[in-house]
Amino acid sequence: MLSGVAAGSAGLGGAELAAASVGTSPLSAVSSWVIDLTPGWLKDAVIAFAGTGDKVVLLIVLIVVVTAVALLAGLLERVRPPWGAVAFGVLGAVAVVGVLTRSGAEASSPLPTVLGTALAVFLLRRFTGRLRGADRAPQAAAGSARRTVLIGAGAAAAIGVLAALGAQGLSASGRALEAARRAVRLPHPVRAAPPIPAGADLEVPGAASLITDNADFYRIDTAVFVPNLNPEQWRLRITGMVEQPIELGYADLLELPMQESRITLACVSNPVGGDLISTATWLGHPIRELLARARPLPRADMVLSRSSDGFTAGTPIEALTDDRDALLAVGMNGRPLPQEHGFPARLVVPGLYGYVSATKWVVELEVTRFDRARAYWTDRGWGERGPIKLASRIDVPRQGQAVGAGRVTVAGVAWRQRTGISAVQMSVDDGPWQEAELAAELSVDTWRQWRFDWDATPGSHTLRVRAVDADGREQVEAEQGVLPDGATGLHRVRVRVA
Numbered sequence: 232m233l234s235g236v237a238a239g240s241a242g243l244g245g246a247e248l249a250a251a252s253v254g255t256s257p258l259s260a261v262s263s264w265v266i267d268l269t270p271g272w273l274k275d276a277v278i279a280f281a282g283t284g285d286k287v288v289l290l291i292v293l294i295v296v297v298t299a300v301a302l303l304a305g306l307l308e309r310v311r312p313p314w315g316a317v318a319f320g321v322l323g324a325v326a327v328v329g330v331l332t333r334s335g336a337e338a339s340s341p342l343p344t345v346l347g348t349a350l351a352v353f354l355l356r357r358f359t360g361r362l363r364g365a366d367r368a369p370q371a372a373a374g375s376a377r378r379t380v381l382i383g384a385g386a387a388a389a390i391g392v393l394a395a396l397g398a399q400g401l402s403a404s405g406r407a408l409e410a411a412r413r414a415v416r417l418p419h420p421v422r423a424a425p426p427i428p429a430g431a432d433l434e435v436p437g438a439a440s441l442i443t444d445n446a447d448f449y450r451i452d453t454a455v456f457v458p459n460l461n462p463e464q465w466r467l468r469i470t471g472m473v474e475q476p477i478e479l480g481y482a483d484l485l486e487l488p489m490q491e492s493r494i495t496l497a498c499v500s501n502p503v504g505g506d507l508i509s510t511a512t513w514l515g516h517p518i519r520e521l522l523a524r525a526r527p528l529p530r531a532d533m534v535l536s537r538s539s540d541g542f543t544a545g546t547p548i549e550a551l552t553d554d555r556d557a558l559l560a561v562g563m564n565g566r567p568l569p570q571e572h573g574f575p576a577r578l579v580v581p582g583l584y585g586y587v588s589a590t591k592w593v594v595e596l597e598v599t600r601f602d603r604a605r606a607y608w609t610d611r612g613w614g615e616r617g618p619i620k621l622a623s624r625i626d627v628p629r630q631g632q633a634v635g636a637g638r639v640t641v642a643g644v645a646w647r648q649r650t651g652i653s654a655v656q657m658s659v660d661d662g663p664w665q666e667a668e669l670a671a672e673l674s675v676d677t678w679r680q681w682r683f684d685w686d687a688t689p690g691s692h693t694l695r696v697r698a699v700d701a702d703g704r705e706q707v708e709a710e711q712g713v714l715p716d717g718a719t720g721l722h723r724v725r726v727r728v729a
Contacts, residue, residue, distance in 0.1 A: 238319070253343065303315075309363070415462065424493050453607070495678045496579065514563075518559055532600050534599070550580055556676065582649035636689050644679065658697075706721065
Protein backbone atom coordinates (compact mmCIF):
# COMPACT_ATOMS: atom_id res chain seq x y z
CA MET A 232 0.00 0.00 0.00
CA LEU A 233 2.86 2.38 0.78
CA SER A 234 4.40 1.53 -2.58
CA GLY A 235 1.16 2.48 -4.33
CA VAL A 236 0.80 5.78 -2.48
CA ALA A 237 4.46 6.64 -3.03
CA ALA A 238 4.31 5.85 -6.75
CA GLY A 239 1.05 7.80 -7.15
CA SER A 240 2.42 10.78 -5.22
CA ALA A 241 5.59 10.87 -7.30
CA GLY A 242 3.62 10.54 -10.53
CA LEU A 243 1.18 13.30 -9.65
CA GLY A 244 3.96 15.58 -8.38
CA GLY A 245 6.02 14.94 -11.52
CA ALA A 246 3.02 15.70 -13.73
CA GLU A 247 2.30 18.97 -11.93
CA LEU A 248 5.97 19.94 -12.13
CA ALA A 249 6.07 19.20 -15.86
CA ALA A 250 2.86 21.21 -16.35
CA ALA A 251 4.64 24.27 -14.94
CA SER A 252 6.62 24.39 -18.19
CA VAL A 253 4.47 22.67 -20.82
CA GLY A 254 0.98 21.24 -21.21
CA THR A 255 -1.87 21.28 -18.71
CA SER A 256 -1.99 20.44 -15.01
CA PRO A 257 -3.92 17.16 -14.63
CA LEU A 258 -5.17 18.16 -11.19
CA SER A 259 -6.51 21.45 -12.54
CA ALA A 260 -8.07 19.87 -15.62
CA VAL A 261 -9.72 16.99 -13.76
CA SER A 262 -10.99 19.34 -11.05
CA SER A 263 -12.61 21.59 -13.66
CA TRP A 264 -14.02 18.55 -15.45
CA VAL A 265 -15.56 17.29 -12.22
CA ILE A 266 -17.15 20.71 -11.65
CA ASP A 267 -18.67 20.55 -15.15
CA LEU A 268 -20.10 17.07 -14.48
CA THR A 269 -21.39 17.77 -10.97
CA PRO A 270 -25.16 18.33 -10.81
CA GLY A 271 -26.33 21.77 -9.75
CA TRP A 272 -27.95 20.62 -6.51
CA LEU A 273 -24.66 19.10 -5.32
CA LYS A 274 -22.67 22.24 -6.21
CA ASP A 275 -25.21 24.30 -4.31
CA ALA A 276 -24.86 22.01 -1.28
CA VAL A 277 -21.05 22.31 -1.34
CA ILE A 278 -21.18 26.11 -1.61
CA ALA A 279 -23.73 26.24 1.23
CA PHE A 280 -21.41 24.08 3.34
CA ALA A 281 -18.02 25.54 2.44
CA GLY A 282 -18.79 28.97 0.92
CA THR A 283 -15.73 30.34 -0.85
CA GLY A 284 -13.80 27.25 0.30
CA ASP A 285 -15.70 25.07 -2.18
CA LYS A 286 -12.60 24.50 -4.32
CA VAL A 287 -10.57 23.37 -1.31
CA VAL A 288 -13.28 20.79 -0.59
CA LEU A 289 -13.11 19.56 -4.19
CA LEU A 290 -9.33 19.25 -4.12
CA ILE A 291 -9.46 17.32 -0.85
CA VAL A 292 -12.04 14.93 -2.31
CA LEU A 293 -9.93 14.40 -5.44
CA ILE A 294 -6.77 13.75 -3.39
CA VAL A 295 -8.67 11.24 -1.25
CA VAL A 296 -9.90 9.45 -4.39
CA VAL A 297 -6.40 9.37 -5.93
CA THR A 298 -4.97 8.09 -2.64
CA ALA A 299 -7.58 5.33 -2.48
CA VAL A 300 -6.78 4.27 -6.05
CA ALA A 301 -3.05 4.32 -5.21
CA LEU A 302 -3.61 2.11 -2.15
CA LEU A 303 -5.60 -0.35 -4.24
CA ALA A 304 -2.98 -0.27 -7.01
CA GLY A 305 -0.24 -1.15 -4.54
CA LEU A 306 -2.19 -4.14 -3.22
CA LEU A 307 -3.13 -5.38 -6.69
CA GLU A 308 0.40 -5.07 -8.05
CA ARG A 309 1.69 -6.99 -5.02
CA VAL A 310 -0.65 -9.97 -5.38
CA ARG A 311 -2.05 -9.78 -8.95
CA PRO A 312 0.45 -8.04 -11.22
CA PRO A 313 0.04 -6.16 -13.51
CA TRP A 314 -3.42 -5.06 -12.34
CA GLY A 315 -1.98 -2.35 -10.09
CA ALA A 316 -0.20 -0.82 -13.07
CA VAL A 317 -3.44 -1.13 -15.05
CA ALA A 318 -5.27 0.79 -12.30
CA PHE A 319 -2.76 3.64 -12.62
CA GLY A 320 -3.11 3.49 -16.40
CA VAL A 321 -6.89 3.85 -16.14
CA LEU A 322 -6.51 6.78 -13.75
CA GLY A 323 -4.07 8.41 -16.17
CA ALA A 324 -6.44 7.84 -19.10
CA VAL A 325 -9.28 9.51 -17.21
CA ALA A 326 -7.00 12.47 -16.49
CA VAL A 327 -6.04 12.71 -20.18
CA VAL A 328 -9.73 12.88 -21.11
CA GLY A 329 -10.19 15.62 -18.51
CA VAL A 330 -7.28 17.57 -19.98
CA LEU A 331 -8.60 17.27 -23.53
CA THR A 332 -12.06 18.53 -22.51
CA ARG A 333 -10.64 21.88 -21.40
CA SER A 334 -11.05 24.97 -23.50
CA GLY A 335 -8.02 25.60 -25.71
CA ALA A 336 -6.58 22.08 -25.30
CA GLU A 337 -3.69 21.34 -27.67
CA ALA A 338 -1.80 18.24 -28.72
CA SER A 339 0.83 18.89 -26.03
CA SER A 340 -1.71 19.45 -23.24
CA PRO A 341 -1.83 15.80 -22.02
CA LEU A 342 1.98 15.41 -22.05
CA PRO A 343 2.49 16.05 -18.29
CA THR A 344 -0.28 13.57 -17.47
CA VAL A 345 1.24 10.89 -19.69
CA LEU A 346 4.71 11.42 -18.19
CA GLY A 347 3.33 11.37 -14.63
CA THR A 348 1.38 8.16 -15.28
CA ALA A 349 4.45 6.48 -16.77
CA LEU A 350 6.52 7.50 -13.73
CA ALA A 351 3.88 6.16 -11.33
CA VAL A 352 3.69 2.82 -13.17
CA PHE A 353 7.51 2.50 -13.28
CA LEU A 354 7.93 3.16 -9.55
CA LEU A 355 5.03 0.91 -8.60
CA ARG A 356 6.44 -2.03 -10.54
CA ARG A 357 9.93 -1.31 -9.20
CA PHE A 358 8.84 -1.25 -5.56
CA THR A 359 6.49 -4.23 -5.70
CA GLY A 360 8.98 -6.23 -7.77
CA ARG A 361 11.55 -5.83 -5.01
CA LEU A 362 8.97 -6.88 -2.43
CA ARG A 363 8.16 -10.03 -4.38
CA GLY A 364 11.88 -10.73 -4.62
CA ALA A 365 12.16 -10.33 -0.86
CA ASP A 366 9.54 -13.04 -0.41
CA ARG A 367 11.91 -15.55 -2.00
CA ALA A 368 15.10 -14.33 -0.30
CA PRO A 369 16.60 -15.50 3.03
CA GLN A 370 15.23 -13.72 6.08
CA ALA A 371 18.14 -11.28 6.52
CA ALA A 372 18.18 -10.34 2.84
CA ALA A 373 14.39 -10.03 2.82
CA GLY A 374 14.47 -7.60 5.71
CA SER A 375 17.12 -5.51 4.00
CA ALA A 376 15.12 -5.45 0.75
CA ARG A 377 11.97 -4.35 2.55
CA ARG A 378 13.84 -1.57 4.36
CA THR A 379 15.22 -0.41 1.00
CA VAL A 380 11.70 -0.31 -0.44
CA LEU A 381 10.43 1.52 2.63
CA ILE A 382 13.14 4.19 2.35
CA GLY A 383 12.70 4.51 -1.41
CA ALA A 384 8.91 4.71 -1.20
CA GLY A 385 9.05 7.29 1.57
CA ALA A 386 11.49 9.41 -0.42
CA ALA A 387 9.35 9.12 -3.56
CA ALA A 388 6.22 10.15 -1.66
CA ALA A 389 7.97 13.15 -0.09
CA ILE A 390 9.46 14.27 -3.39
CA GLY A 391 6.08 13.92 -5.08
CA VAL A 392 4.33 16.08 -2.49
CA LEU A 393 7.05 18.73 -2.64
CA ALA A 394 6.97 18.73 -6.43
CA ALA A 395 3.20 19.19 -6.49
CA LEU A 396 3.34 22.00 -3.92
CA GLY A 397 6.20 23.72 -5.72
CA ALA A 398 4.77 23.44 -9.22
CA GLN A 399 2.65 26.57 -8.93
CA GLY A 400 5.57 28.62 -7.63
CA LEU A 401 7.82 27.39 -10.43
CA SER A 402 5.24 28.03 -13.15
CA ALA A 403 6.82 30.15 -15.86
CA SER A 404 3.42 31.54 -16.84
CA GLY A 405 2.69 32.41 -13.21
CA ARG A 406 5.96 34.35 -12.87
CA ALA A 407 5.34 36.16 -16.14
CA LEU A 408 1.82 37.05 -15.08
CA GLU A 409 2.89 38.49 -11.75
CA ALA A 410 5.55 40.59 -13.45
CA ALA A 411 3.00 41.78 -16.01
CA ARG A 412 0.50 42.73 -13.32
CA ARG A 413 3.12 44.73 -11.43
CA ALA A 414 3.99 46.60 -14.62
CA VAL A 415 0.40 47.68 -15.36
CA ARG A 416 -0.35 51.38 -14.90
CA LEU A 417 -4.07 51.95 -14.90
CA PRO A 418 -5.27 55.02 -16.84
CA HIS A 419 -7.04 57.86 -15.07
CA PRO A 420 -10.81 57.65 -15.53
CA VAL A 421 -12.51 60.24 -17.69
CA ARG A 422 -15.46 59.83 -15.31
CA ALA A 423 -14.41 59.23 -11.72
CA ALA A 424 -16.69 57.78 -9.08
CA PRO A 425 -18.32 60.58 -7.06
CA PRO A 426 -17.01 61.19 -3.54
CA ILE A 427 -18.47 58.99 -0.84
CA PRO A 428 -21.22 61.09 0.78
CA ALA A 429 -21.11 61.88 4.46
CA GLY A 430 -23.04 59.32 6.46
CA ALA A 431 -22.75 56.54 3.88
CA ASP A 432 -20.50 54.50 6.19
CA LEU A 433 -21.95 53.94 9.66
CA GLU A 434 -18.70 52.29 10.78
CA VAL A 435 -20.37 49.82 13.12
CA PRO A 436 -17.77 47.33 14.41
CA GLY A 437 -18.41 43.86 12.99
CA ALA A 438 -20.71 45.05 10.20
CA ALA A 439 -19.78 44.82 6.51
CA SER A 440 -17.51 47.62 5.35
CA LEU A 441 -18.92 49.98 2.76
CA ILE A 442 -16.22 49.02 0.24
CA THR A 443 -14.87 45.47 0.42
CA ASP A 444 -11.10 44.99 0.38
CA ASN A 445 -9.86 42.97 -2.60
CA ALA A 446 -8.59 40.23 -0.29
CA ASP A 447 -12.03 39.90 1.34
CA PHE A 448 -14.13 40.07 -1.83
CA TYR A 449 -16.10 36.86 -2.25
CA ARG A 450 -15.01 34.46 -4.98
CA ILE A 451 -17.28 31.87 -6.59
CA ASP A 452 -16.39 30.57 -10.07
CA THR A 453 -15.62 27.33 -11.90
CA ALA A 454 -11.82 27.74 -12.01
CA VAL A 455 -10.15 25.45 -9.47
CA PHE A 456 -6.74 26.87 -10.41
CA VAL A 457 -6.76 30.51 -11.45
CA PRO A 458 -6.02 30.99 -15.18
CA ASN A 459 -2.69 32.61 -16.05
CA LEU A 460 -3.43 35.10 -18.83
CA ASN A 461 -0.53 37.23 -19.99
CA PRO A 462 -1.99 40.65 -20.86
CA GLU A 463 0.36 40.98 -23.82
CA GLN A 464 -1.25 37.91 -25.37
CA TRP A 465 -4.82 38.51 -24.18
CA ARG A 466 -7.45 39.26 -26.82
CA LEU A 467 -11.14 40.04 -26.59
CA ARG A 468 -13.30 39.21 -29.61
CA ILE A 469 -16.82 40.50 -30.21
CA THR A 470 -18.49 38.07 -32.60
CA GLY A 471 -21.85 36.64 -33.62
CA MET A 472 -24.82 38.70 -34.71
CA VAL A 473 -22.92 41.91 -35.37
CA GLU A 474 -22.25 43.99 -38.47
CA GLN A 475 -18.63 44.63 -37.48
CA PRO A 476 -16.72 41.94 -35.53
CA ILE A 477 -14.13 43.45 -33.19
CA GLU A 478 -10.89 42.21 -31.68
CA LEU A 479 -8.78 44.20 -29.24
CA GLY A 480 -5.79 43.57 -27.03
CA TYR A 481 -5.04 44.70 -23.49
CA ALA A 482 -3.05 47.75 -24.62
CA ASP A 483 -5.95 48.73 -26.92
CA LEU A 484 -8.37 48.39 -24.01
CA LEU A 485 -6.29 50.60 -21.70
CA GLU A 486 -6.29 53.35 -24.32
CA LEU A 487 -10.10 53.52 -24.32
CA PRO A 488 -11.94 56.05 -22.09
CA MET A 489 -12.34 54.58 -18.61
CA GLN A 490 -14.90 55.25 -15.90
CA GLU A 491 -15.08 54.41 -12.21
CA SER A 492 -18.22 52.91 -10.70
CA ARG A 493 -19.03 51.52 -7.26
CA ILE A 494 -21.02 48.33 -7.77
CA THR A 495 -22.18 45.54 -5.48
CA LEU A 496 -21.89 42.05 -6.97
CA ALA A 497 -23.83 39.06 -5.61
CA CYS A 498 -23.75 35.33 -6.23
CA VAL A 499 -27.01 33.51 -6.98
CA SER A 500 -25.84 30.83 -4.53
CA ASN A 501 -25.97 33.33 -1.67
CA PRO A 502 -28.44 32.02 0.93
CA VAL A 503 -30.59 34.30 3.05
CA GLY A 504 -28.13 36.10 5.35
CA GLY A 505 -25.14 34.78 3.38
CA ASP A 506 -21.83 36.51 2.66
CA LEU A 507 -21.47 35.81 -1.07
CA ILE A 508 -21.88 39.51 -1.83
CA SER A 509 -19.33 42.34 -1.89
CA THR A 510 -18.86 45.92 -3.09
CA ALA A 511 -15.89 47.42 -4.93
CA THR A 512 -14.89 50.48 -6.92
CA TRP A 513 -14.41 49.22 -10.46
CA LEU A 514 -12.50 50.83 -13.33
CA GLY A 515 -13.45 49.89 -16.86
CA HIS A 516 -14.74 50.78 -20.29
CA PRO A 517 -18.53 50.79 -20.84
CA ILE A 518 -19.59 47.63 -22.65
CA ARG A 519 -22.36 49.50 -24.45
CA GLU A 520 -19.72 51.53 -26.28
CA LEU A 521 -17.90 48.40 -27.43
CA LEU A 522 -21.16 46.87 -28.62
CA ALA A 523 -22.08 50.10 -30.39
CA ARG A 524 -18.87 49.79 -32.41
CA ALA A 525 -19.78 46.21 -33.31
CA ARG A 526 -23.38 47.17 -34.23
CA PRO A 527 -25.50 44.21 -33.03
CA LEU A 528 -28.27 43.04 -35.34
CA PRO A 529 -31.81 44.02 -34.24
CA ARG A 530 -32.88 40.42 -33.54
CA ALA A 531 -30.08 39.81 -31.01
CA ASP A 532 -31.27 39.65 -27.39
CA MET A 533 -28.33 38.04 -25.53
CA VAL A 534 -24.55 38.32 -25.23
CA LEU A 535 -22.77 35.06 -24.44
CA SER A 536 -19.54 35.96 -22.66
CA ARG A 537 -16.82 33.31 -22.62
CA SER A 538 -13.99 32.89 -20.12
CA SER A 539 -10.56 31.53 -20.98
CA ASP A 540 -11.40 28.40 -18.96
CA GLY A 541 -14.52 27.70 -21.04
CA PHE A 542 -17.14 29.12 -18.65
CA THR A 543 -19.97 31.02 -20.36
CA ALA A 544 -22.61 33.46 -19.14
CA GLY A 545 -25.70 34.63 -21.02
CA THR A 546 -26.48 38.29 -20.36
CA PRO A 547 -29.61 40.07 -21.67
CA ILE A 548 -28.31 42.50 -24.27
CA GLU A 549 -30.39 45.35 -22.82
CA ALA A 550 -28.42 45.07 -19.57
CA LEU A 551 -25.25 45.80 -21.56
CA THR A 552 -26.64 48.58 -23.74
CA ASP A 553 -28.87 50.62 -21.40
CA ASP A 554 -27.68 53.44 -19.13
CA ARG A 555 -26.35 51.25 -16.29
CA ASP A 556 -22.60 51.08 -15.65
CA ALA A 557 -21.93 47.70 -17.26
CA LEU A 558 -18.14 47.61 -17.58
CA LEU A 559 -15.36 45.64 -19.16
CA ALA A 560 -13.34 46.11 -15.99
CA VAL A 561 -9.55 46.30 -15.66
CA GLY A 562 -9.26 47.76 -12.14
CA MET A 563 -10.63 46.98 -8.68
CA ASN A 564 -10.35 49.39 -5.76
CA GLY A 565 -7.60 51.41 -7.43
CA ARG A 566 -5.41 48.49 -8.49
CA PRO A 567 -5.25 46.17 -11.51
CA LEU A 568 -7.69 43.29 -11.16
CA PRO A 569 -6.36 40.59 -8.85
CA GLN A 570 -5.64 37.38 -10.72
CA GLU A 571 -8.38 35.51 -8.88
CA HIS A 572 -10.90 38.20 -9.78
CA GLY A 573 -10.37 38.12 -13.52
CA PHE A 574 -7.07 39.74 -14.54
CA PRO A 575 -6.56 41.07 -17.15
CA ALA A 576 -10.26 41.84 -17.78
CA ARG A 577 -13.71 40.80 -16.60
CA LEU A 578 -17.35 41.85 -16.86
CA VAL A 579 -19.12 43.81 -14.13
CA VAL A 580 -22.87 44.32 -14.65
CA PRO A 581 -25.06 45.94 -11.97
CA GLY A 582 -28.38 44.33 -11.12
CA LEU A 583 -27.70 40.77 -12.29
CA TYR A 584 -26.38 37.79 -10.38
CA GLY A 585 -22.82 36.90 -11.31
CA TYR A 586 -23.69 33.63 -13.04
CA VAL A 587 -25.29 35.55 -15.92
CA SER A 588 -23.01 38.57 -16.02
CA ALA A 589 -19.73 38.64 -14.07
CA THR A 590 -17.50 36.59 -16.38
CA LYS A 591 -13.85 36.64 -15.28
CA TRP A 592 -10.86 36.19 -17.60
CA VAL A 593 -13.21 37.11 -20.43
CA VAL A 594 -11.98 36.46 -23.98
CA GLU A 595 -15.12 36.63 -26.14
CA LEU A 596 -18.49 38.38 -26.33
CA GLU A 597 -20.76 36.54 -28.75
CA VAL A 598 -23.87 38.51 -29.66
CA THR A 599 -26.66 35.98 -30.10
CA ARG A 600 -30.15 34.99 -28.91
CA PHE A 601 -31.49 33.11 -25.89
CA ASP A 602 -33.20 30.63 -28.24
CA ARG A 603 -29.92 29.89 -30.01
CA ALA A 604 -27.31 29.63 -27.25
CA ARG A 605 -27.16 28.18 -23.75
CA ALA A 606 -24.80 29.34 -21.00
CA TYR A 607 -22.92 27.22 -18.46
CA TRP A 608 -25.34 27.52 -15.53
CA THR A 609 -28.58 27.77 -17.50
CA ASP A 610 -27.69 24.39 -18.97
CA ARG A 611 -27.67 23.12 -15.37
CA GLY A 612 -31.13 24.26 -14.33
CA TRP A 613 -30.64 27.90 -13.30
CA GLY A 614 -32.79 30.76 -14.59
CA GLU A 615 -31.89 32.53 -17.82
CA ARG A 616 -31.77 36.20 -16.83
CA GLY A 617 -30.85 36.32 -13.12
CA PRO A 618 -32.03 39.70 -11.80
CA ILE A 619 -30.83 40.32 -8.24
CA LYS A 620 -33.60 40.15 -5.64
CA LEU A 621 -34.36 42.60 -2.87
CA ALA A 622 -32.57 41.38 0.28
CA SER A 623 -31.16 42.41 3.65
CA ARG A 624 -28.84 40.94 6.25
CA ILE A 625 -28.04 41.30 9.95
CA ASP A 626 -24.26 41.48 10.50
CA VAL A 627 -24.22 42.30 14.22
CA PRO A 628 -24.98 40.75 16.58
CA ARG A 629 -24.13 37.33 15.16
CA GLN A 630 -26.25 34.21 15.43
CA GLY A 631 -26.04 32.84 18.97
CA GLN A 632 -23.99 35.78 20.25
CA ALA A 633 -24.36 36.80 23.90
CA VAL A 634 -24.89 40.52 24.54
CA GLY A 635 -25.47 42.62 27.63
CA ALA A 636 -28.84 44.04 28.58
CA GLY A 637 -29.51 47.63 27.64
CA ARG A 638 -28.89 49.53 24.42
CA VAL A 639 -27.58 47.13 21.72
CA THR A 640 -26.70 48.19 18.18
CA VAL A 641 -28.09 45.91 15.47
CA ALA A 642 -26.61 46.60 12.04
CA GLY A 643 -26.18 45.20 8.56
CA VAL A 644 -26.70 45.88 4.88
CA ALA A 645 -29.59 45.83 2.38
CA TRP A 646 -29.52 45.84 -1.40
CA ARG A 647 -31.57 46.03 -4.57
CA GLN A 648 -29.19 46.98 -7.35
CA ARG A 649 -30.64 49.23 -10.08
CA THR A 650 -33.48 50.31 -7.78
CA GLY A 651 -32.05 51.24 -4.38
CA ILE A 652 -33.27 50.92 -0.81
CA SER A 653 -35.79 53.29 0.78
CA ALA A 654 -36.26 51.67 4.21
CA VAL A 655 -35.06 48.87 6.47
CA GLN A 656 -37.23 47.56 9.29
CA MET A 657 -36.53 45.43 12.38
CA SER A 658 -38.76 43.06 14.31
CA VAL A 659 -37.94 41.62 17.75
CA ASP A 660 -39.53 38.30 18.70
CA ASP A 661 -42.05 38.61 15.83
CA GLY A 662 -43.26 41.91 17.19
CA PRO A 663 -44.20 44.97 15.14
CA TRP A 664 -41.85 46.26 12.45
CA GLN A 665 -39.79 49.26 13.51
CA GLU A 666 -37.84 51.63 11.28
CA ALA A 667 -34.05 51.33 11.28
CA GLU A 668 -31.64 54.17 10.60
CA LEU A 669 -30.44 54.14 6.98
CA ALA A 670 -26.98 55.29 5.97
CA ALA A 671 -26.69 57.75 3.11
CA GLU A 672 -27.02 56.11 -0.28
CA LEU A 673 -23.76 55.49 -2.14
CA SER A 674 -25.61 54.65 -5.37
CA VAL A 675 -28.57 52.55 -6.50
CA ASP A 676 -26.06 49.90 -7.59
CA THR A 677 -24.53 49.32 -4.15
CA TRP A 678 -25.71 47.94 -0.86
CA ARG A 679 -26.81 50.33 1.85
CA GLN A 680 -25.84 50.14 5.48
CA TRP A 681 -28.39 50.37 8.29
CA ARG A 682 -28.51 50.28 12.10
CA PHE A 683 -31.12 49.87 14.80
CA ASP A 684 -30.67 50.70 18.49
CA TRP A 685 -32.44 48.00 20.47
CA ASP A 686 -33.26 48.15 24.17
CA ALA A 687 -32.41 44.54 24.96
CA THR A 688 -33.95 42.77 27.96
CA PRO A 689 -32.55 39.59 29.53
CA GLY A 690 -33.42 36.31 27.85
CA SER A 691 -33.29 34.76 24.39
CA HIS A 692 -34.55 36.88 21.50
CA THR A 693 -35.04 36.54 17.74
CA LEU A 694 -34.25 39.51 15.51
CA ARG A 695 -35.63 39.79 11.97
CA VAL A 696 -34.91 42.31 9.23
CA ARG A 697 -36.66 43.26 6.02
CA ALA A 698 -35.97 45.85 3.35
CA VAL A 699 -38.17 48.09 1.23
CA ASP A 700 -36.88 49.18 -2.16
CA ALA A 701 -37.14 52.62 -3.74
CA ASP A 702 -40.27 51.52 -5.64
CA GLY A 703 -42.03 50.67 -2.37
CA ARG A 704 -41.80 46.89 -2.71
CA GLU A 705 -41.24 44.96 0.50
CA GLN A 706 -38.79 42.09 0.73
CA VAL A 707 -40.41 38.70 0.08
CA GLU A 708 -40.96 36.79 3.34
CA ALA A 709 -41.70 33.40 1.77
CA GLU A 710 -38.63 31.19 1.97
CA GLN A 711 -37.12 29.83 -1.24
CA GLY A 712 -33.75 28.19 -1.85
CA VAL A 713 -31.16 29.57 -4.21
CA LEU A 714 -32.29 27.41 -7.15
CA PRO A 715 -33.32 28.40 -9.79
CA ASP A 716 -32.87 32.18 -9.55
CA GLY A 717 -31.86 33.23 -6.04
CA ALA A 718 -33.03 32.81 -2.44
CA THR A 719 -35.90 34.67 -0.76
CA GLY A 720 -36.90 34.99 2.88
CA LEU A 721 -36.07 37.18 5.86
CA HIS A 722 -32.79 36.91 7.71
CA ARG A 723 -33.14 36.24 11.40
CA VAL A 724 -30.67 35.74 14.21
CA ARG A 725 -31.17 34.47 17.72
CA VAL A 726 -29.21 36.18 20.50
CA ARG A 727 -28.85 35.73 24.23
CA VAL A 728 -29.08 38.79 26.45
CA ALA A 729 -27.37 38.50 29.85
